[in-house]
Amino acid sequence: MKALLLLVLTVWLNTQSGSCSPSSSCSYPPSKWCSSMDSAIECGVVKQCLMSNFTRAHQKDGAVEVVLYYESLCPGCRLFLTEVLFPTWLMLNDIMSVGLVPYGNAQEKPDGKKYTYECQHGPQECLGNMIETCIMNMSQLAFPIIFCMESSPDVINNAKTCAGVYDPKLDWGKVMSCVNGDLGNQLMHQNALDTKALSPAHQYVPWVTVNGEHTEELQDKAVSSLFMLVCNLYKGPKTKACGGSQKYFKSYCPNE
Incomplete structure (x- = not known):
């Protein structure tokens, strides 16, 4: 934190x-x-x-892969992403990779050559899922942008501001063209396919896989202490953050 x-x-x-x-x-x-x-x-x-x-x-070889299957307006998903996943990634990014799949409990229906979506928390969640999906396709700074969105009071209306803070060169007009066009529709379809391909099938969100695997034990450890889980699973030399060689120092504010 x-x-x-x-x-x-x-x-x-x-x-x-x-x-x-x-x-x-x-x-x-x-x-x-x-x-x-x-x-x-x-x-x-x-x-x-x-x-x-x-x-x-x-990033070191053998980095631990953590993938989050989630919904943009799900309270539990937002809490896990902003207070667990993102802070852990900040500290362990050299031994940890993160994947984000915003779809969750949505329902996909074919509509000609395209697809329509119904989301658990309504149309605004579908829009949030699509915005975050397009950002991931268009910006190398997608994770900080999505963290900013998910930690804000209004995920949707603060999306453009968050993008401007972390990736000022990102063309917001192109993001919305993706959201409203064929590209976004196909990207969301891939999210749907990835979510439906989960084994075991997801029963709730946030749903976490670690190195491609999901068990209730891994889920519980990820939610309760993702930092320790990643440190314990990484097979390479201990990093400083995980308790490797560190510089210790003392710093005091004297009582004046």
Whole structure:
């Protein structure tokens, strides 16, 4: 949660000031600013590192794959995505990959060459699912954008603002063309196929698979402590976040 709050604050400050200069407290050389989430936070360049897609570039072999099957307006899905999945990914992005499939308990019906959708929480949820699906197809910064949407009071109406914060170059007109056109319809159809292909079939959302597998034990561990689950499943050398070699320091505010 601390890393999450630092990310949001850093991105907001960088957006307001337009600054891309490192923080004065940065102890890393420029070549190492994006070497980890810790260095990016310390140097105040989280947004710039995210925009360079450094998380994927620095991902280690054998990364643990976590896929979330969800609905954009499902309260439990929103809670898991914003308070568990995204913060864990921020801390463990080098050993963890995340997939998002917004469909959940929706119903798909053929309509000529296209498909129509009915969603558990109504038409607005179908719209939210489609917006997030199109964003994933069009932006390398889809996860931060979707986190911003799902953590806001109004998922749909804040979508454009969230996209502007995390990916200012994303053409919102093209996003909505995807949402309202054939591309979005086909992308959502693929979400439907992926969801229907789950084995065992999903019984609720959020539904989590880990390395392609779903069991009630894995689901419970993911919901209760995804961080520990990923650290325990990763077979490579322990990362700093999982308890590998760390620098310990003491910092005090004296009583004056």
